[in-house]
Amino acid sequence: MLxxxxxxxxxxxxxxxxxxxxxxxxxxxPNTIKAVGDDAAVIDRGxxxxxxxxxxxxxxxxxxxxxxxxxxxxxxxxxxxVSDIAAMNGIPKQITVSVAxxxxxxxxxxxxxxxxxxxxxxxxxxDLIGGDTTSSQSGLIIxxxxxxxxxxxxxxxxxxxxxxxxxxxxxDLGAAYIGxxxxxxxxxxYISNPEMQPEIPxxxxxxxxxxxxxxxxxxxxxxxxxxxxxxxxxxxISDGLASELFHISTQSGVGVEVWDENIFIENxxxxxxxxxxxDPLTCALNGGEDYELLFTCSEKEFKKLKNVRDIISIGKIxxxxxxxxxxxxxxxxxxxxxxxxx
Amino acid sequence: MLxxxxxxxxxxxxxxxxxxxxxxxxxxxPNTIKAVGDDAAVIDRGxxxxxxxxxxxxxxxxxxxxxxxxxxxxxxxxxxxVSDIAAMNGIPKQITVSVAxxxxxxxxxxxxxxxxxxxxxxxxxxDLIGGDTTSSQSGLIIxxxxxxxxxxxxxxxxxxxxxxxxxxxxxDLGAAYIGxxxxxxxxxxYISNPEMQPEIPxxxxxxxxxxxxxxxxxxxxxxxxxxxxxxxxxxxISDGLASELFHISTQSGVGVEVWDENIFIENxxxxxxxxxxxDPLTCALNGGEDYELLFTCSEKEFKKLKNVRDIISIGKIxxxxxxxxxxxxxxxxxxxxxxxxx
Numbered sequence: 001m002l003x004x005x006x007x008x009x010x011x012x013x014x015x016x017x018x019x020x021x022x023x024x025x026x027x028x029x030p031n032t033i034k035a036v037g038d039d040a041a042v043i044d045r046g047x048x049x050x051x052x053x054x055x056x057x058x059x060x061x062x063x064x065x066x067x068x069x070x071x072x073x074x075x076x077x078x079x080x081x082v083s084d085i086a087a088m089n090g091i092p093k094q095i096t097v098s099v100a101x102x103x104x105x106x107x108x109x110x111x112x113x114x115x116x117x118x119x120x121x122x123x124x125x126x127d128l129i130g131g132d133t134t135s136s137q138s139g140l141i142i143x144x145x146x147x148x149x150x151x152x153x154x155x156x157x158x159x160x161x162x163x164x165x166x167x168x169x170x171x172d173l174g175a176a177y178i179g180x181x182x183x184x185x186x187x188x189x190y191i192s193n194p195e196m197q198p199e200i201p202x203x204x205x206x207x208x209x210x211x212x213x214x215x216x217x218x219x220x221x222x223x224x225x226x227x228x229x230x231x232x233x234x235x236x237i238s239d240g241l242a243s244e245l246f247h248i249s250t251q252s253g254v255g256v257e258v259w260d261e262n263i264f265i266e267n268x269x270x271x272x273x274x275x276x277x278x279d280p281l282t283c284a285l286n287g288g289e290d291y292e293l294l295f296t297c298s299e300k301e302f303k304k305l306k307n308v309r310d311i312i313s314i315g316k317i318x319x320x321x322x323x324x325x326x327x328x329x330x331x332x333x334x335x336x337x338x339x340x341x342x
Numbered sequence: 343m344l345x346x347x348x349x350x351x352x353x354x355x356x357x358x359x360x361x362x363x364x365x366x367x368x369x370x371x372p373n374t375i376k377a378v379g380d381d382a383a384v385i386d387r388g389x390x391x392x393x394x395x396x397x398x399x400x401x402x403x404x405x406x407x408x409x410x411x412x413x414x415x416x417x418x419x420x421x422x423x424v425s426d427i428a429a430m431n432g433i434p435k436q437i438t439v440s441v442a443x444x445x446x447x448x449x450x451x452x453x454x455x456x457x458x459x460x461x462x463x464x465x466x467x468x469d470l471i472g473g474d475t476t477s478s479q480s481g482l483i484i485x486x487x488x489x490x491x492x493x494x495x496x497x498x499x500x501x502x503x504x505x506x507x508x509x510x511x512x513x514d515l516g517a518a519y520i521g522x523x524x525x526x527x528x529x530x531x532y533i534s535n536p537e538m539q540p541e542i543p544x545x546x547x548x549x550x551x552x553x554x555x556x557x558x559x560x561x562x563x564x565x566x567x568x569x570x571x572x573x574x575x576x577x578x579i580s581d582g583l584a585s586e587l588f589h590i591s592t593q594s595g596v597g598v599e600v601w602d603e604n605i606f607i608e609n610x611x612x613x614x615x616x617x618x619x620x621d622p623l624t625c626a627l628n629g630g631e632d633y634e635l636l637f638t639c640s641e642k643e644f645k646k647l648k649n650v651r652d653i654i655s656i657g658k659i660x661x662x663x664x665x666x667x668x669x670x671x672x673x674x675x676x677x678x679x680x681x682x683x684x
Contacts, residue, residue, distance in 0.1 A: 017449070017452075017475050018473070018475055020449070020453075021452065021453065021456045021475070022456070022470060022473075024456075024457075024460055025460055025463065025469075025470045027469040027470075027471070028467060028469060029435050029436065029467075029469050031435070032435075032436060032469045032471060034471075035469060035470060035471040035472065036470065036471065036472055036473070040472070041436070041438070041471035041472040043436060043471070043489070045387050045388070045392075046387070046388055046389070047388070050387075050392075052436070052438065052471060052472060052487075052489070053472065054438045054440055054472055054473060054474055054485070054487060055440075055474050056440045056442050056474045056476050056483075056485060058442050058476055058477070058478050058479070058483075059479070060479045061442075061476060061477050061478065061479065062476070093371050093373070093374075094371065094374060094383070094385060094394070096383070096394065096396045096487060098396055098397075098398045098485055100398050100400050100403075100483065107359070107362070110359075110363065111362075111363065114363045114364070114366075115366075118366055118367055121367065125370060125371075127367075127369040127370060127371050127374040127377060128364060128367040128369075128377060128378065129369070129374060129376075129377040129378065129383035129385070129394060130377065130378055130382070130383040130394060130395065130396055131360070131364075131378070131396060132396055132397050132398045133359050133360055133363070134398050134400055134403060134404070135400070135403050136400050136403065136483070137400070137401070137402045137403065137480055137481065138479055138480045138481075139479065139480075141398075141400075141442065141478070141483055143396070143398060143440055143485035145394075145396060145438060145487040147385070147394070
């Protein structure tokens with residue numbers, strides 16, 4: 001008998017793994033409209049769709065408590081889940097938060113986390129409806145599930161992009177990645193000399209805020225609703241613009257062409273990237289954790305957004321391929337390099 | 343300035359901690375009918391209520407992989423969540439499963455977990471609609487959120503017990519606790535002599551099955567529906583009968599009187615408890631993890647259940663106090679001793 005070869009988890013990556021693990025599951029309930037494979041699951045609730053999304057945040061993998069204030073962490077776990085509801089063009093309503101923590105945490109520490117959660121719930125109009133608290137053998141693990149709602153004719157999937165559509169993003173990209181590099185650098189300084197206090201240059205506060213206390217673009221979703229605008233496809237940018245463009249193109253069966261000069265990188269972020277010796281465009285394409293929105297729509301529909309701040313057309317949907325057009329007119333292949341959490 | 347004293351997490355216990363952490367949260371959505379504090383949250387979906395419950399299972403705290411087959415573990419994580427929906431008199435419909443695992447696990451290992459999840463989803467008619475997979479720095483952590491549905495006039499809370507109501511439970515109690523003791527004993531044997539293979543006596547297979555592969559009592563909920571029966575209060579027995587009785591009495595503002603001779607302990611479990619030198623009644627009252635149902639109802643309503651198997655009246659709701667009446671007629675104070683997971 002041949003022995004089956006052990007396959008390492010990290011050989012597949014997160015998306016390959018989820019696909020492999022869930023391919024045997026079949027849905028039986030007619031109100032399960034969309035199961036695994038988008039930013040949120042979709043359930044038919046009669047006159048509207050319910051949206052359900054869930055995220056795990058693990059100490060040492062997703063956050064480092066040596067430079068992450070607990071209150072910010074609590075705020076962020078809500079934001080990243082709210083952002084998944086925004087990505088479906090929906091409004092978040094309820095949330096559950098489960099926390100596993102080792103006994104190195106005091107009650108005061110965990111209260112800080114919940115204070116951040118409470119602030120985010122207030123900011124985004126979300127009711128905390130449940131959760132679980134338990135011990136862990138090492139560190140802090142937070143699991144959040146968010147419920148949202150969306151009108152049936154307004155839900156935005158990843159698979160609706162059409163050839164000729166505009167590709168647009170909200171806000172600036174790459175700042176969270178630079179913020180993370182700054183925090184990592186200060187941590188190194190502190191480790192090598194504990195008497196030296198971490199210091200973030202004042203002009204880099206924006207980048208650091210983007211990684212420690214991001215916001216979900218619910219403001220944009222409310223604008224979309226007010227303007228009766230519907231994207232043909234949408235995602236939030238959590239793993240990096242390039243990776244998300246690949247998701248939309250694969251799931252929609254189309255190609256993408258992106259113009260690098262339209263990708264907005266905030267000035268201080270641009271300068272800091274150069275100081276670190278990193279290509280600013282690479283930060284914007286592959287950095288991740290920006291929690292901005294990436295969407296597509298027809299040229300005609302896009303005109304509805306002309307007075308909306310913070311929306312930038314960065315390219316168009318093509319028949320196939322993944323092209324990046326540089327300022328000088330060179331065309332290069334775009335590469336997907338999402339954050340690999342394995 | 344006085345320094346605030348560090349408060350240890352385990353000084354409050356799980357329920358005290360959740361209450362402390364969530365007391366500052368206010369719900370704003372009118373469709374949030376019940377937030378934290380019962381087996382599941384309740385959301386108004388127009389013609390019916392949606393139920394939402396979430397659970398964390400952490401390696402080394404909730405399960406020990408040295409004697410827990412991964413497929414059984416996957417099955418059990420679904421069951422414990424389905425049981426929370428049963429506890430509200432509802433029917434489970436959809437589930438999300440998130441898994442964090444360290445790199446000591448191969449793809450095959452995690453596929454085993456998902457095979458167990460798939461089997462339970464099939465058994466209970468639940469659609470897997472989402473989840474998250476990520477790394478952890480130590481061990482396996484699984485977070486599950488289940489969505490269910492219940493008719494508005496059939497939802498069973500913990501706070502509806504009335505003076506004079508019958509207290510009833512389904513099935514037998516204490517077996518899971520004895521099963522756990524057997525597995526722990528075999529683990530000790532194996533650790534002290536690795537050449538000795540773990541061996542569970544054949545007549546104890548029932549107890550071991552109860553801890554490794556429990557079932558949720560959805561059969562009972564379907565009977566309740568068929569008979570148009572509604573409990574005045576209900577919970578599932580996850581932390582031990584005594585602890586759950588305290589929850590119902592506290593939340594309903596009533597007392598309980600329980601007759602020990604009516605509490606059903608399976609024969610082999612009873613004998614094994616004595617062999618371990620443990621009082622079988624203590625196993626039944628405080629063991630936990632039985633996933634049977636504890637409910638109350640009027641005498642008149644209880645008559646509807648006369649042909650339902652596995653339902654036993656164990657006491658009655660009184661005005662106040664927590665009394666245990668022994669076979670000999672002695673009355674002693676019942677003590678709540680749920681499983682402390684801190």
